[in-house]
Amino acid sequence: MSDITAPETARSSIADEAAREFLGRYRGGTRTLYTADLRIFFEWCETQGVDPLAIRRTHLERFRTYLEDDRGNGPRSVRRRLQTLRTFYRLAVADERIHRDPTVMLRLPKHEPFSADIAWLDRFQVGALLRTAAAESPAHHALVALMCMLGLRVTEACNVRIEDFAEDQLGYRVLSVVGKGGKSALMPVPVPLLRILEQARGDRLDGPLVLRRDGRQQDRNGAYAWVKILCRKAALPENIHPHSLRHSAVTAVIDSGADLREAQEFARHADPGMTVHYFRRGGNLDRHAAHVAARVFASAA
Incomplete structure (x- = not known):
């Protein structure tokens, strides 16, 4: 073999x-x-x-x-x-x-695994990370935004090319992503993210979107180093890594009202059980289903 x-x-x-x-x-x-x-x-x-x-x-x-x-x-x-x-x-x-x-x-x-075993960031921590990345460089900002706002895996974010962006028939800006197993997906690019990515693109018409300072495409190892440095500058937990941002993205999607099927489609998971694993609510009792059950039956009593 x-x-x-x-x-x-x-x-x-x-x-x-x-x-x-x-x-x-x-x-x-x-x-x-x-x-x-x-x-x-x-x-x-x-x-x-x-x-x-x-x-x-x-x-x-x-x-x-x-x-x-x-x-x-x-x-x-x-x-x-x-x-x-x-x-x-x-x-x-x-x-x-x-x-x-x-x-x-x-x-x-x-x-x-317990929730405490998996590193992730809440919305305010992600905001601090995005601000720190923006102050560092457009490339840093774009890398973090792709993982936070689109939930891309680190290798997927590094492999994004300028040619991968297009406009559909309705005028939406979309990004073609090749994920695990060579599976491709078409993802919308919201306006806040588009502005960040346009800054990283500059005047270039093709090539990798996220470049290192030497002009070469950023890779997985370099992305890990960038996130570690940015987290240190933003005073965020030391155990945060690029995949933590994917967990954070899935959690934000569900916490904002998306159902499990929508979150699964966003994360591009074949198994909804994996999406559940990515959801890190951190013990938010305000949204516990017990409130719904109590309201339903109390109103009928």
Whole structure:
């Protein structure tokens, strides 16, 4: 397998081929994560002297212990790596490479993230961040605004090009975005955001929108550094990172009255459960559904 370089002793070439076909279904960051997960697992199989396609559930239970004890992975990381293997083996069964899925009845670690575990910003904190970014440069302002106002992922924001903007038949300014898995979406560009992006564009007619000081396109690592510096200048929490702004955007959308389906469309999530995970209300009891239930039944009593 081209992406996994563990030595071939116990595993078969069929396992390598199965891994290549599995990874070929994904792109970008997802493929990078899955490649790392399979590499770790294949290397562990080598140490155990077992072919990955001859694995049994008991082997996977031992692999889970290896991840927890030897590699020191937390519940969230262990669960994600095992979920990668679950998807890999389901495809292997579908492709008739194996006859039985060894991940059936495999126990996954429980991971229930609390709101306090996920960094995000409220509307006033986002406002402070936007003001700080505007004072830094038009490029800083545009990057932060794309993530806050459109909920773009950091890589999506960095990859925005001037040519990606257009005008639809009704006169709306729209932005074509290519997201995870190569999925494209057309998003409206509200006037406040458009003004910010026009400043970042300047007189240019094409090319990347968000440029570094050396004139090159900003990348993921540089965006993380920018957000860290801006948060420090704005006296915001130190644990804020670009993806925190996506959580903040989804929360703002729902808090402003959008229902879950609208928020899901905004975030471009395939699963509404992921949108719920992104919603960080922070214990706002004023909008708790208990008020609705009490009002409905009290009026009928």
